[in-house]
Amino acid sequence: MDTRKKNKSDKRFEILGEWPGIKNKIIKDLVGVVFDIVEGLFGRSLPHPVHVINFPLANNPIACYVMKDGCYQVHLSASSGGFWSQIVYQLAHELCHLNSNYSSSIGHKHKWFEEALCEMCSIAVLDKLSKFWNSSTMHGYNKKYAASLKNYLESLPSMTGYLPENRNAYDAWLVANIDRLEGCSEIRELNGVVAAYLYKNLFRDQPTAWACVGMLNKWNCHHDSSFLEFKNSWRKSCADSIEIKNVLSFL
Numbered sequence: 001m002d003t004r005k006k007n008k009s010d011k012r013f014e015i016l017g018e019w020p021g022i023k024n025k026i027i028k029d030l031v032g033v034v035f036d037i038v039e040g041l042f043g044r045s046l047p048h049p050v051h052v053i054n055f056p057l058a059n060n061p062i063a064c065y066v067m068k069d070g071c072y073q074v075h076l077s078a079s080s081g082g083f084w085s086q087i088v089y090q091l092a093h094e095l096c097h098l099n100s101n102y103s104s105s106i107g108h109k110h111k112w113f114e115e116a117l118c119e120m121c122s123i124a125v126l127d128k129l130s131k132f133w134n135s136s137t138m139h140g141y142n143k144k145y146a147a148s149l150k151n152y153l154e155s156l157p158s159m160t161g162y163l164p165e166n167r168n169a170y171d172a173w174l175v176a177n178i179d180r181l182e183g184c185s186e187i188r189e190l191n192g193v194v195a196a197y198l199y200k201n202l203f204r205d206q207p208t209a210w211a212c213v214g215m216l217n218k219w220n221c222h223h224d225s226s227f228l229e230f231k232n233s234w235r236k237s238c239a240d241s242i243e244i245k246n247v248l249s250f251l
Contacts, residue, residue, distance in 0.1 A: 017053035022081025029137045038095045041210040061090040063097040085152035096121035101217040108221035110230045111185035116194035126153040158192025
């Protein structure tokens with residue numbers, strides 16, 4: 001993954017807000033690398049530029065539903081501009097929201113699944129960047145940082161928590177937790193189970209599955225009264241592709 005020859009950061013995003021302890025060029029390079037990896041996963045660029053704004057004292061990062069000046073608005077909450085792993089983790093999650101058409105169907109009870117896939121995107125980007133750090137633009141700033149990315153990844157609750165060993169175990173877990181998931185989309189320890197299960201069993205080794213994530217929310221998800229109906233709508237949105245059939249075989 002050599003990102004040194006495709007620095008398009010001036011066109012794809014603008015860096016705003018406060019980034020304590022880091023030079024502007026370094027943060028632009030880091031954000032550009034994350035954009036490169038996410039674009040590689042989804043096989044496309046976003047249709048609009050992104051304002052990446054850091055608020056060090058904010059509680060949580062967020063992808064705003066409302067655009068400004070024709071640009072997406074992504075708010076991060078990195079406590080320091082030098083905490084690169086946290087920035088990668090947060091930004092990858094929010095870029096997945098943008099790529100999954102997050103604002104096309106708002107507030108439905110299946111949003112927990114989108115949140116789980118965005119957690120999975122963070123896992124994927126951290127994993128890839130830790131493996132290909134030496135060929136990224138960031139290597140020149142810190143040649144040994146790949147180990148920090150790997151350690152951060154391995155310490156995530158989604159990577160250390162419960163992992164269903166097979167489809168039957170996942171089904172049983174989902175039945176036991178579906179009411180909580182539908183009641184609140186942001187229960188991180190639950191979303192993390194879905195994220196790690198799908199990444200380790202499918203998305204890590206079959207990257208074409210990411211195209212299916214790019215088809216989320218392209219219908220009125222409020223019409224789906226159950227997660228089964230939601231999955232069927234997603235399947236139709238993906239035109240019964242081989243990729244969606246592979247994903248649904250685990251769900």
